[in-house]
Amino acid sequence: MTDNIFADIREAVVTALAHVVPDLPADISARVEVTPTKDAAHGDMATNAAMVASKAARRKPQDIAQALVQALSGTGMIEKAEAAGPGFVNLTLHAHALRAQIPAILQRGEAYGDSTGGGGVRVNVEYVSANPTGPMHIGHCRGAVVGDALANLLSKAGFSVTKEYLINDAGGQVTALAWAAYWRYLQAAGTPLTEAEFSEIVPGGLQYRGEYLIPVGEALFAAHGPSLAENAKPADPALWFVLVRDTALTMMLASIREDLDLLGVHFDVFSSERELMETGATDATIARLEQLGLIYEGTLEPPKGKLPDDWEAREQMLFRSTQYGDDVDRPLRKSDGSNTYFANDISYHADKIKRGAQIMIDIWGADHGGYVSRMKAATRALAGNDGVQLDVVLCQIVKVLKGGEPVRMSKRAGTFITLRDLLEEVGRDAVRFTMLTRKADAQMDFDIDAAIAQTRENPVFYVQYAHARCRSVLRAAAAQMDTTPQALAQAPLDTLADPSEMALIRRLAAWPRMVEAAALAREPHRIAFFLYDLAGDFHMLWNRGREDAALRFIQAERPVETAAKIALVAATAAVIRSGLAVMGVTPVEEMR
């Protein structure tokens, strides 16, 4: 027996199938599925066992189905088995077997649905990894929520999960940040220059013009006075660059961590790209690839179609990613001899493997989609026979709407809506839940009004309301009975028999299976939809109590029935909390 009633029944089916079809190859029985039925007329569960075994057994699916029906009917939890359609076996469980999930849920509480299926395999989930060059914005937010929920989901599914953030504190963006922070410093020092005049002396021009760097400039001036400039005019970068850069990085990272904290996202590991580079890790990684014969000096074909203005053929160090399924080989060195970002990123992934990751999952923005195949190629090259695997989850763009109109500007950041703006307006729970109401690889419209609306349209509200209703009933019931989980788990449940009660129990029993399937697919949004459906089942049952007094949860004259119903309500609340915990959303006790 496990928490997962589907896994239990599947075991029974596979065992029966082994009797019906001796010598069945293992890969065939691995394909046997036991799934919930869509239609209650088909019983509680259906299995495809007869159909997947048909070819290997050289028997008609219907024949095997008939034999399975014989073998399974009336055994264990199965009350009835029927062959149907092209070879399905529909299973109807004893009602008491389904009801038995309720005490199981009450005993486990939020841990219900925890699985050992992951086998403790070490998974590294890397997400956000925003450049520390400014505040977090809406684009980062989706990746943060999806990554965090996926990491929680994998933990629940029995994987050993590390949550990791890579600080991209190297490269040209950081140089640009230093110059932008230096501009704010000059302003704090009372420079006579205009922004345009300053921009002319900045290599590549002034970037990052948002107001968020003003505190950095002020902090630099407070700490160092006018000493980093010459009469409030730009001084030799040798005098200030490292200091300004590091101050800006430190303050930006602190601000990002504050934002993440407000979002409820916490990492186990922060890795620094610059530290990794300074240890020479990238050169070591390139040397290793060279040993594998995967490095050569060569010239890439120009991209087809419209050429970049400054295109010229150029020989550079290339990685044979085409050997691992990529379209073209990829450069590891720029023309000035420094490493490309790709080279550093290979090295970073090698580092994650070295630290013990068996599965790496990267959460990226959709604009990095073109990068997936080369990084997977690099991982395959590095992993050799160890079988370390890289999965990439791409998060598509989020458009923020308010009153149906796109929202773009942020006062603080200038060009984008910040995470903090959104959190202030919508709140953490609604942001997190709403971000999980779409598949990651589908574009999302985030409507601020819809996210805070208190109607069924808003799944955040609808699920929270269901939980609050559960708690409300439990508070009321506590006046006349012991409502602790331990006490409720002892309640006789035979009186739970109404179709809407049984439908709710079936939904609850499907939760462990949902956790495993969503974790396998790396799709945390499924949790949001499951909870929405579960809330619907509960609201329906609640309202049926208005029409039919026998379905009301608290019935003063009938303590036995009441105890059973309250146990069901408590189990419902526990599963909702279990799901919300994966999503990082706080369950509410009452609506106000």
Added chain:
RNA sequence: GCGCCCUUAGCUCAGUUGGAUAGAGCAGCGGACUUCUAAUCCGCAGGUCGGUGGUUCGAAUCCACCAGGGCGCGCCA
């Protein structure tokens, strides 16, 4: 030009990894409050799953081609 992602009801989206008659919400129409909060619920109506072929017992799902939308395509990270 090439690669990746997407296309499902009027609108916004699910679809349990290839299963049975494709499901929700909104919008539309009709109902349910003396009650554990009606912020909810029930019913009706709404579909050529972008298109055409293919794979097989079986396709919204897999493959090929086509159309439309998004993202990307050597010294950005």
